[in-house]
Amino acid sequence: MLRFALRRALLALAVGLAVSAIAFLLLRVSGDLAAAIAGEDAPAAEVERIRAQFGLDRPLLVQYAEWLGRALLGDLGRSLFYPQSVSALILDRLPNTALLATLGLLLALLISIPLGVAAAIGRNTWVDRLALGLAVLGQAMPNFWFALLLIIVFGLMLQWAPISGSEGFASFILPAVALGWFSAPVLMRLTRAGMVEVLSADYIRTAHAKGLPVRTVLFKHALRNAIVPVVALASVQFGNMLSGSVVIETVFALQGIGYLAWESISRRDFPVVQGILLVVALFYVVLTMVADLLNAWLDPRIRRAA
Amino acid sequence: MRQALLDVRRLSVRIPVEAGTLHAVRDASLAIGRGETLCVVGESGCGKSLTSLAIMGLLPPGAVRSAELLSFDGEDLLRAPRSRMRALRGNRMAMIFQEPMTSLNPAWTIGEQLAEPFLHHGKGDRRQARDRAVELLERVGITAAASRLVQYPHELSGGLRQRVMIAMALMCGPELLLADEPTTALDVTIQAEILRLLARLQREMGLALLLVTHDLGVVAAVATRVAVMYAGEVVEEGPAEAVFGAPRHPYTQGLLRCIPIPGETPRGQPLGTIPGSVPSLVGGFESCAFRDRCPHARAACAEPVAERMDAAGHRWRCILEPSG
Numbered sequence: 001m002l003r004f005a006l007r008r009a010l011l012a013l014a015v016g017l018a019v020s021a022i023a024f025l026l027l028r029v030s031g032d033l034a035a036a037i038a039g040e041d042a043p044a045a046e047v048e049r050i051r052a053q054f055g056l057d058r059p060l061l062v063q064y065a066e067w068l069g070r071a072l073l074g075d076l077g078r079s080l081f082y083p084q085s086v087s088a089l090i091l092d093r094l095p096n097t098a099l100l101a102t103l104g105l106l107l108a109l110l111i112s113i114p115l116g117v118a119a120a121i122g123r124n125t126w127v128d129r130l131a132l133g134l135a136v137l138g139q140a141m142p143n144f145w146f147a148l149l150l151i152i153v154f155g156l157m158l159q160w161a162p163i164s165g166s167e168g169f170a171s172f173i174l175p176a177v178a179l180g181w182f183s184a185p186v187l188m189r190l191t192r193a194g195m196v197e198v199l200s201a202d203y204i205r206t207a208h209a210k211g212l213p214v215r216t217v218l219f220k221h222a223l224r225n226a227i228v229p230v231v232a233l234a235s236v237q238f239g240n241m242l243s244g245s246v247v248i249e250t251v252f253a254l255q256g257i258g259y260l261a262w263e264s265i266s267r268r269d270f271p272v273v274q275g276i277l278l279v280v281a282l283f284y285v286v287l288t289m290v291a292d293l294l295n296a297w298l299d300p301r302i303r304r305a306a
Numbered sequence: 307m308r309q310a311l312l313d314v315r316r317l318s319v320r321i322p323v324e325a326g327t328l329h330a331v332r333d334a335s336l337a338i339g340r341g342e343t344l345c346v347v348g349e350s351g352c353g354k355s356l357t358s359l360a361i362m363g364l365l366p367p368g369a370v371r372s373a374e375l376l377s378f379d380g381e382d383l384l385r386a387p388r389s390r391m392r393a394l395r396g397n398r399m400a401m402i403f404q405e406p407m408t409s410l411n412p413a414w415t416i417g418e419q420l421a422e423p424f425l426h427h428g429k430g431d432r433r434q435a436r437d438r439a440v441e442l443l444e445r446v447g448i449t450a451a452a453s454r455l456v457q458y459p460h461e462l463s464g465g466l467r468q469r470v471m472i473a474m475a476l477m478c479g480p481e482l483l484l485a486d487e488p489t490t491a492l493d494v495t496i497q498a499e500i501l502r503l504l505a506r507l508q509r510e511m512g513l514a515l516l517l518v519t520h521d522l523g524v525v526a527a528v529a530t531r532v533a534v535m536y537a538g539e540v541v542e543e544g545p546a547e548a549v550f551g552a553p554r555h556p557y558t559q560g561l562l563r564c565i566p567i568p569g570e571t572p573r574g575q576p577l578g579t580i581p582g583s584v585p586s587l588v589g590g591f592e593s594c595a596f597r598d599r600c601p602h603a604r605a606a607c608a609e610p611v612a613e614r615m616d617a618a619g620h621r622w623r624c625i626l627e628p629s630g
Contacts, residue, residue, distance in 0.1 A: 019462050036452065105453075113334060125314050127356070180460065201408065202403060202405050202408040203409055203410055203411040205364060205409075206403065206409045206410065206411070206471075206474075207411070207422075208364055208395070208476075209364060209395055209396060209400065209401045209403075210395065210396035210422055210423040210426065210474075211391075211392040211393060211394065211395035211396035211397055211423065211427065212396070212422065212423075212426055213392065213426075216426075220414075221411050221413075221414075224413045224414075225411070227410065243567070268544070286427060298411070298413060299379045299412065299413055300413065300458040300460070301412055
């Protein structure tokens, strides 16, 4: 297990490096940054001055090395729009997105796993159909529309929760519901599919032959095997949530990473975009590694296969 | 008559299928006394596996079990609630299966899976479970038993896994062991070892063993009694020497002609075959199921066939008069 973890960590490091290069390059190929910073009607001399000032006239490799070196020290450059540094901006917004994503994921798992298990046990009964109905409902509604529904019903009519802003825990409830609700269906269907397959496995019959209670058979013997693909998918979804749902953050006026990214892209505030891109990509790298480790712990065969 | 440990009378298993109802087991009666070995033989699909699963209450969902009597040590299992069945399963009656490769849970260590029935049935604490597991692993012929406990099923070969399954079934010291074709999925060389092991354990531990197999050579070596199943019915059942020495049912006779006997069957002599194939069991029928393949079939075979029994407790379902 230790060797597996070490190998996974090394792989994550390599992917992280590759990702940083891509984050750096993507923005450079999107157009002339100096011209973008200078503004539309800037004279050519002004563009050239800015190119020199930001060091954009140097070879790409040099620029990348410099940027990476600073990034490793936590310096992602300065925003072209905000007075703060990029790191300060990201650190300012990240807790909001992290709290929202964590709540969203927890909610999604709390809905999807019990429902998926129940649907698998009661396959082709009303429980299964109810779960399928909820899944379709979750997937078919665009999330901005569902978010608006939540605002209207729970925010305006019932006044149970605040509908906008990022002050206090309560203002995260509705956005988290909107976020979790949207990713629950896939997790639920995957849990159900996994459980249906595992429940017909020979080792489940063995567990019954031992006289174990149904609870033990379901959760100790079946779920542990069925959950492996769910863990992998949940980590990707958590990554999506952490990278900030622009839509949800916009609808609820939550000052998160997604909102910041959207703002910065429209302003061509490229140091911020680059910084967010890097941070988010690193989240994915770390999450994938965590999911791999979790799965290797769940299913010992994975430890050896890698 | 002695009280049998397991007494099954007129057991039926029905499985709903698209075309109707599959009568997979029809009026099968069996009995095993303590310390006896009953071998159930017959070809694939004759209902022998379902019979053992029905006894354990482990039929797949949808399959319906009914019987006149299903008693274990005098206790009525037909009316036993699920909780009572769970208290018996893995404890006083245990089962091993055909597929050792998939019968162990890939996510848990051998040690954990061995300890499970022992702990669940309250036989002792974790340390005692570990000691018992090591003792049984050694007993089923696994070397370096203690170090196996931390291994996972995928690290063991099929033969070893089946040995682990056997050890697992014996953890609580059962009185009855059901072995459903325990060697079918294994290499031929391993098959004999596993069967010898089962026979030895049966003797040493005084187990009542219900061994489902289609290996008649094995049956001859270990069986106290033999039940021959065909198309869901027990067509012949009795003491091993009677069934082998004087088979009454034409199907049993045909089956015995299909196997070579070392030293007796001359080299080069063609083995027997049974022409035709097993009738469909969907819908059910009253006549003798073997009628279409039987060399002695006559008009009366289309009628329901009563079971006959001789003084030695040898039963069969055929209208033919025993001829020597």
